[in-house]
Amino acid sequence: MSAELAAALARVVGSENVLVDPELIEPYVVDWTRRWRGSAIAVVRPGTTAEVAEIVCACTEAGVAIQVQGGNTGLVGGSIPAVDGDTVVVSTRRLQRIDPVDSVSGQLTVGAGVTLGEVQRHARSAGWDYGVDLAARDSATIGGTVATNAGGIRVIAFGMTRTQVAGIEVVLPNGEIVEHLAGLAKDNTGYDLAGLLTGSEGTLGIITAVRLRLHRPTPDTSIAFIGVDDYAAAMRLLSSAVAADFRLLAAEVVDDTGIDLAMAISDLPWPWPNRHRLGLLLEVADGGTGEGFDAAVLDSLDVVIGIDRLDQERLWAYRELQSEAFTTHAATTPGGVAHKMDISVPLAHLADCAEELRTRMLDYPAVAAFGVFGHLGDGNIHVEISGPAPDDDEIDRRVLSVVSGYGGAVSAEHGIGRAKTQWLSTSRSDSEVAAMRAIKRAWDPRDLLNPGVLFSG
Numbered sequence: 001m002s003a004e005l006a007a008a009l010a011r012v013v014g015s016e017n018v019l020v021d022p023e024l025i026e027p028y029v030v031d032w033t034r035r036w037r038g039s040a041i042a043v044v045r046p047g048t049t050a051e052v053a054e055i056v057c058a059c060t061e062a063g064v065a066i067q068v069q070g071g072n073t074g075l076v077g078g079s080i081p082a083v084d085g086d087t088v089v090v091s092t093r094r095l096q097r098i099d100p101v102d103s104v105s106g107q108l109t110v111g112a113g114v115t116l117g118e119v120q121r122h123a124r125s126a127g128w129d130y131g132v133d134l135a136a137r138d139s140a141t142i143g144g145t146v147a148t149n150a151g152g153i154r155v156i157a158f159g160m161t162r163t164q165v166a167g168i169e170v171v172l173p174n175g176e177i178v179e180h181l182a183g184l185a186k187d188n189t190g191y192d193l194a195g196l197l198t199g200s201e202g203t204l205g206i207i208t209a210v211r212l213r214l215h216r217p218t219p220d221t222s223i224a225f226i227g228v229d230d231y232a233a234a235m236r237l238l239s240s241a242v243a244a245d246f247r248l249l250a251a252e253v254v255d256d257t258g259i260d261l262a263m264a265i266s267d268l269p270w271p272w273p274n275r276h277r278l279g280l281l282l283e284v285a286d287g288g289t290g291e292g293f294d295a296a297v298l299d300s301l302d303v304v305i306g307i308d309r310l311d312q313e314r315l316w317a318y319r320e321l322q323s324e325a326f327t328t329h330a331a332t333t334p335g336g337v338a339h340k341m342d343i344s345v346p347l348a349h350l351a352d353c354a355e356e357l358r359t360r361m362l363d364y365p366a367v368a369a370f371g372v373f374g375h376l377g378d379g380n381i382h383v384e385i386s387g388p389a390p391d392d393d394e395i396d397r398r399v400l401s402v403v404s405g406y407g408g409a410v411s412a413e414h415g416i417g418r419a420k421t422q423w424l425s426t427s428r429s430d431s432e433v434a435a436m437r438a439i440k441r442a443w444d445p446r447d448l449l450n451p452g453v454l455f456s457g
């Protein structure tokens with residue numbers, strides 16, 4: 001890094017917040033999956049929006065690329081430098097503003113670096129709740145969840161992150177601060193910039209604060225973890241749960257391989273008396289009659305019910321340990337890392353798609369374990385494969401082409417990152433991609449913000 005840029009960055013954030021030692025930089029240039037790695041000349045840790053703006057100006061003046069990073073829990077390589085050349089990682093974790101909950105509007109303004117878990121706890125302490133939840137809650141930041149339009153386990157009840165965003169503050173690639181945090185319930189004054197920035201994966205600006213919509217907490221809930229033998233049976237149960245007289249809060253699926261691997265890294269037992277290929281976890285808000293739900297299921301031996309908090313946490317653990325379980329297993333295979341893919345398929349085709357994936361992946365020579373888990377109610381499943389080498393893209397290609405064949409999306413909630421840039425055009429039309437590129441060019445003509453993320457070349 002040039003001495004001028006180093007001095008300019010240190011003037012903005014203090015030298016203690018400019019990391020240049022390779023050992024200190026290391027955690028910022030390897031992603032959570034350990035499949036993706038990049039290089040950076042420095043990591044800068046601003047503590048205010050004004051500091052972010054000054055850093056952007058200093059880097060653009062020096063012609064140095066910026067990589068935005070929140071909690072670094074993203075699973076598509078979008079959080080670490082994707083291209084060769086000089087890059088500064090801007091970590092948002094010190095953007096820790098937390099305003100009091102506005103109890104009239106049911107909204108909350110927080111800095112981009114606040115974790116999802118802290119937002120949930122802060123909202124609950126004021127008698128509200130936040131509608132996004134996912135297993136990485138204590139590391140993922142609000143800025144990251146907005147930048148990726150994160151989904152998670154509550155989409156069936158509250159929608160994706162975009163639905164919860166009422167306002168945004170962002171630093172654009174030209175260093176300008178754009179602030180729109182009023183959170184008006186009605187505001188038809190031009191383009192919805194918060195909507196555009198949500199899901200932009202750090203390619204259009206650095207989000208520094210977000211105004212979130214909250215909701216009243218759900219009263220008590222109940223969970224059923226049901227053993228089933230194929231996706232068609234799981235889909236039938238899901239339809240019955242959707243039609244029944246109760247409020248469905250989550251509908252998640254895990255397969256037998258994933259359950260075995262979760263058991264290997266925890267003290268969880270096999271959940272039912274009998275072996276099953278799939279487990280369907282349904283969580284419902286108490287209060288409904290349940291009329292219309294397939295009652296025979298609940299009389300079966302192969303259902304575990306969770307009423308109190310500890311039992312529920314234990315049942316959720318089968319689902320929440322999945323990503324870590326496959327990562328741990330993959331570390332024991334020649335490939336060393338898990339290939340993780342996040343796809344969605346129209347619900348009508350999900351059973352066929354999942355069965356076809358299983359058949360086609362298990363005959364791939366290097367595969368040591370193949371598993372599927374995810375948000376069944378959203379038609380969103382995560383495919384995990386251990387065994388193949390990190391750069392064995394053929395296995396990813398096979399999965400994604402099966403998904404395209406069923407009219408699915410190659411990314412349901414994790415984003416495109418660097419992992420799926422060449423697949424963007426299979427889920428979006430040429431004219432859509434051209435429109436996206438035009439926006440990117442207009443806002444970031446020199447391609448200095450997150451180059452190599454979302455678009456290839």
Ligand SMILES: Cc1cc2nc3c(=O)[nH]c(=O)nc-3n(C[C@H](O)[C@H](O)[C@H](O)COP(=O)(O)OP(=O)(O)OC[C@H]3O[C@@H](n4cnc5c(N)ncnc54)[C@H](O)[C@@H]3O)c2cc1C
Pocket residue numbers: 032067068069070071072073074075078079092112133134135136139140141142143144145146147148149150151152153201202203205206207208323324413414417450453
């Ligand atoms: C165990 C586990 C479970 C997970 N479960 C889910 C799940 O159920 N649903 C789901 O959707 N995801 C899930 N994820 C993926 C991940 O947690 C989400 O993508 C999350 O939104 C990333 O947040 P982050 O702060 O870690 O962002 P990072 O990983 O740091 O960054 C992700 C992307 O957002 C950009 N970015 C980050 N912060 C900002 C900012 N302030 N301004 C602009 N751009 C920014 C980065 O440049 C990058 O492109 C899971 C991950 C793990 C490890």
